[in-house]
Amino acid sequence: MTEFAGILIIGAGPAGMAAALAAASSGARIVLLDDNPNPGGQIWRDGPQAHLPAEARQMRERLRACANVHCHAETRVIAIAAEKTLLVENAEQGWLIAYDRLILCTGARELLLPFPGWTLPGVTGAGGLQALIKGGLPVSNERLVIAGSGPLLLASAATARRHGAQVLRIAEQASRAAVAGFAAQLPRWPGKLWQSFGLLDAHYRTGSHVLEALGGDKLEGVRLLQQGKTVELACDRLACGFGLIPNTRLGQALGCALDGQALAVDERQATTRDDHYAAGECTGFGGSELALVEGAIAGHAAVGNTAAAERLWPGRARWQGFARALNKAFALDGRLKSMARSDTLVCRCEDVPYGALAGHGNWREAKLASRCGMGACQGRVCGAALQYLLGWTPPIPRPPFGPARIETLLNLEETPPT
Amino acid sequence: MPELFLDGRPLSVANGTTVAAALALGADGCSRTSVTGQRRAPLCGMGICQECRVMIDGRLRLACQTLCRDGMHVDTRP
Numbered sequence: 001m002t003e004f005a006g007i008l009i010i011g012a013g014p015a016g017m018a019a020a021l022a023a024a025s026s027g028a029r030i031v032l033l034d035d036n037p038n039p040g041g042q043i044w045r046d047g048p049q050a051h052l053p054a055e056a057r058q059m060r061e062r063l064r065a066c067a068n069v070h071c072h073a074e075t076r077v078i079a080i081a082a083e084k085t086l087l088v089e090n091a092e093q094g095w096l097i098a099y100d101r102l103i104l105c106t107g108a109r110e111l112l113l114p115f116p117g118w119t120l121p122g123v124t125g126a127g128g129l130q131a132l133i134k135g136g137l138p139v140s141n142e143r144l145v146i147a148g149s150g151p152l153l154l155a156s157a158a159t160a161r162r163h164g165a166q167v168l169r170i171a172e173q174a175s176r177a178a179v180a181g182f183a184a185q186l187p188r189w190p191g192k193l194w195q196s197f198g199l200l201d202a203h204y205r206t207g208s209h210v211l212e213a214l215g216g217d218k219l220e221g222v223r224l225l226q227q228g229k230t231v232e233l234a235c236d237r238l239a240c241g242f243g244l245i246p247n248t249r250l251g252q253a254l255g256c257a258l259d260g261q262a263l264a265v266d267e268r269q270a271t272t273r274d275d276h277y278a279a280g281e282c283t284g285f286g287g288s289e290l291a292l293v294e295g296a297i298a299g300h301a302a303v304g305n306t307a308a309a310e311r312l313w314p315g316r317a318r319w320q321g322f323a324r325a326l327n328k329a330f331a332l333d334g335r336l337k338s339m340a341r342s343d344t345l346v347c348r349c350e351d352v353p354y355g356a357l358a359g360h361g362n363w364r365e366a367k368l369a370s371r372c373g374m375g376a377c378q379g380r381v382c383g384a385a386l387q388y389l390l391g392w393t394p395p396i397p398r399p400p401f402g403p404a405r406i407e408t409l410l411n412l413e414e415t416p417p418t
Numbered sequence: 419m420p421e422l423f424l425d426g427r428p429l430s431v432a433n434g435t436t437v438a439a440a441l442a443l444g445a446d447g448c449s450r451t452s453v454t455g456q457r458r459a460p461l462c463g464m465g466i467c468q469e470c471r472v473m474i475d476g477r478l479r480l481a482c483q484t485l486c487r488d489g490m491h492v493d494t495r496p
Contacts, residue, residue: 035465037485042464047439048432074483076465091479109466121448121459131463132482136432136439217457218446348461348469351454375453376468381461403468403478 001411002096005031005070007302008086010077010250011105013041014288015280015295017059019103022299022308024066031097032069033088035076039063041107042131043288049163050134077250079399081412084275087399094408101275101302104251104263105295108244108281110152113385114346114354115339116212118240122219126241130156133163140164142236145222147171147210150243150330154201160239168233170201171208171224173242174330179206182329189322192287209336213238243330244285245384249397251278260284261387268309269298277302286323293319337389346389347382349375354389363392376403422490437481437492438463438470449481449494 006028009016017039020032032039038046044056063069072090079087085098110125117123124132126148133139144165146153149172157167172179186192207227214221214232221234246262256271257264262284269277279298280291293315300309340346342355350371360366363373363386372386373379373394378401383394400409421430422440429444438460441447448457449470460470463482470481473493481492 036483046434047436048434091477091484109464110462112462112467119452119456119458121446121457124460125462125464128461128463132436132438132460135436135463135482136434137436137442138439348452348458348467351452351456376471377466381467403471405477 001093002085002098003031005029005097005099007031007101007103007299008097008099009033009103009105011041011107011280011282012036012039012071012073013105013107013280013291014043014059015107015291015298016041016103016105017063018292018295019105019277019279019299019302020069021059021062021066022296022305023103023303024069024299026303026305027068028100028303030066030069031099032063032071033075033077033097034071034073037073039071039073042127045131045134047134048136051162076402078401078404078408079412080253087408087411089404089408094405094411096411101277102254103269103295103298103302104254104256104271104276104278104282105280105291105298106247106250106282108246108285109380109384110241111243111245111384111388112240112381113242113336113339113388114344114382115210115240116341116344117215117219118213119345119348120213120215120219121217122215122236123213123238123240126150126156126239127152127244128241129237129239130159133159138163139237141166143168143234144237144239145169145171145224145233145235146239147208147222147224148241148243149173149332150241151326152241152244154204156239157201157203165237167203168235169224170204171210171226172204172206173209173333173336174206175333176206178329178331182325185325189319191289192322209333210238210240210339242332242336242388244281246282246284248282249380249401251276251282252396253399253401267313268301268306269294270301284323285327286319287326290316290319290323332388340389346385347372347375347379349373349377349382352382357386358390363394366392378402420486420488420490422486422488422492424492425494431486435486437472437474437479437484437486437490440486440492441470441472441481441494445494451495
């Protein structure tokens with residue numbers, strides 16, 4: 001089966017939803033794809049313990065009201081089948097989608113760095129814990145330590161507290177001066193002021209990071225280096241994430257160039273490949289406001305409404321300023337590179353320890369010798385960690401982009417329409 | 419209130435609950451056993467890390483991106 005999309009949008013977070021709504025007035029057939037059960041991305045993730053803001057609910061309603069927007073939930077991209085044709089899969093079937101124009105809104109993922117004990121049940125990402133709680137994970141009366149870097153630590157703590165958890169410590173690796181400098185700039189972006197509340201939180205510590213997660217079969221405690229002193233806390237969960245990194249794999253596989261670690265885009269949100277656009281966190285971390293305006297610009301540009309796209313440029317510039325301030329304040333300190341020990345697993349899919357990798361010159365050499373990155377996540381976690389730890393460039397991904405069923409791959413034999 | 423079977427045991431959860439949450443609601447939260455025999459639990463919560471993959475009605479799926487449905491069979495030790 002081949003479905004046709006005038007505009008195909010990959011990712012239904014704020015950027016993808018804004019892109020679909022902006023492009024919808026053209027009347028083009030729009031297909032919006034996401035691997036989660038509901039649109040909203042990470043920030044507007046729905047669930048029994050989620051609290052969706054009014055803006056998210058309104059955007060979902062408006063999308064539902066557009067007869068020419070077709071949403072495919074729980075659907076992921078498996079391969080590039082042919083020129084402007086993707087192979088996708090949901091829980092029931094695989095099929096092809098041929099498109100005229102593509103907008104990549106693939107978002108970002110947390111940078112998860114290895115430290116001793118990070119494979120113990122009870123250890124999650126920081127945003128990861130927030131996502132799991134929204135999906136119904138019970139944390140009532142649990143003792144939590146949240147660690148890593150960035151405003152996501154505070155957002156995760158707020159969600160956990162709302163659901164009855166006791167947050168013992170929020171350990172931010174950035175210095176107090178860096179965080180205070182960021183907080184002082186926040187009045188430039190009203191609505192973001194809550195992000196300075198960390199400095200007022202009695203459990204918030206700057207200049208602090210995880211040394212080790214402690215426990216036998218599951219997490220029992222955590223050892224932190226807190227402003228130069230070693231501290232141990234008994235806890236039930238450790239949520240640890242070191243900021244966000246753009247999801248660029250599909251864009252790279254499609255031939256779109258990178259700018260640093262993000263997909264390169266011009267002022268129309270166009271990538272370096274004709275008819276391929278990108279918006280939101282896959283073009284660099286900047287928060288949901290930036291993602292919304294970038295998505296709308298990409299949606300207008302993709303249907304040729306240049307005037308509407310240009311009207312949104314000043315709004316984008318404003319939120320880009322916020323993104324720059326944030327990324328500067330929470331830049332990672334080099335001492336985090338010493339968290340992993342020789343016996344710390346780096347590749348969690350193939351259980352490859354750091355000691356088996358450090359002697360190799362690059363990613364490919366290490367992968368062939370150790371199986372690092374050859375498991376189910378295909379290096380999404382360990383590749384990003386090793387890019388930070390050893391400066392290795394992860395390879396351009398090859399299909400299938402994730403685990404897929406054989407019957408889905410059989411669709412690749414079909415000749416796509418010309 | 420969907421009722422599912424987690425490693426053979428019945429479990430009722432609220433509508434919209436992910437299978438990842440159900441693992442903690444009905445058991446010890448673990449999803450799989452690693453290649454060297456360690457028990458693992460969901461890590462990234464957003465469909466990236468693959469730690470939460472479980473057998474759902476005979477197919478390997480990600481617990482964090484799958485909603486509980488009535489009659490679903492989830493196995494963490496296939």
